[in-house]
Amino acid sequence: MGSKPRILLHTCCAPCLIFPSKKLKSAGFEVIGFFYNPNIYPQDEYRRRKDTLLCYAAQINVEMRSESTENDAVFFDQAVAGSDNKPARCSACWYLRLYRSAQYAKKNAIGIFTSTLLVSPYQDIEIVRAMGEKAAKELEIAFYDADFRSGYHDCVKISKQENLYRQKYCGCRRSIEESKEKKAK
Numbered sequence: 001m002g003s004k005p006r007i008l009l010h011t012c013c014a015p016c017l018i019f020p021s022k023k024l025k026s027a028g029f030e031v032i033g034f035f036y037n038p039n040i041y042p043q044d045e046y047r048r049r050k051d052t053l054l055c056y057a058a059q060i061n062v063e064m065r066s067e068s069t070e071n072d073a074v075f076f077d078q079a080v081a082g083s084d085n086k087p088a089r090c091s092a093c094w095y096l097r098l099y100r101s102a103q104y105a106k107k108n109a110i111g112i113f114t115s116t117l118l119v120s121p122y123q124d125i126e127i128v129r130a131m132g133e134k135a136a137k138e139l140e141i142a143f144y145d146a147d148f149r150s151g152y153h154d155c156v157k158i159s160k161q162e163n164l165y166r167q168k169y170c171g172c173r174r175s176i177e178e179s180k181e182k183k184a185k
């Protein structure tokens with residue numbers, strides 16, 4: 001186990017962990033999950049997603065780390081300030097989360113990082129990739145660029161079988177309204 005290269009997998013939630021962690025393990029990595037998602041609003045939802053993730057990661061033998069502080073929600077608000085709408089708001093959100101992941105990886109001598117955001121057809125993969133590469137370049141660390149979207153249906157199927165909590169909106173306060181608006185159309 002100790003001889004495998006370690007990869008830090010920024011992880012947004014339990015369902016999205018399923019396929020990327022399997023792929024990375026089969027590519028020969030020791031996968032270390034990292035929960036840093038200050039975008040999730042409100043606190044009850046944050047706790048629910050995080051608790052579900054920690055419980056499921058333990059079941060599938062993925063070590064999880066997290067580095068949350070009381071100021072995380074403030075950091076998020078600052079990061080997206082002035083970017084009210086998509087795609088600017090989402091770009092700022094992805095960059096914050098990926099930059100912090102890259103920072104954590106570097107601090108802990110993990111030479112490469114990636115994200116479960118790359119499995120979701122609801123995120124703009126090209127911007128997520130660009131934000132990952134940007135953070136990697138700034139911190140002089142490697143970004144594992146992948147397209148995990150072929151495994152999204154597996155994530156949905158297995159999360160239903162395992163009865164995992166599946167969120168109804170992306171995460172931030174604004175995305176709650178956007179989700180309701182979309183449903184109303």
Ligand code: SF4
Pocket residue numbers: 039040089090091093094170171172173174175
């Ligand atoms: S919609 Fe999702 S990706 Fe966009 S800012 Fe909100 S939480 Fe972040």
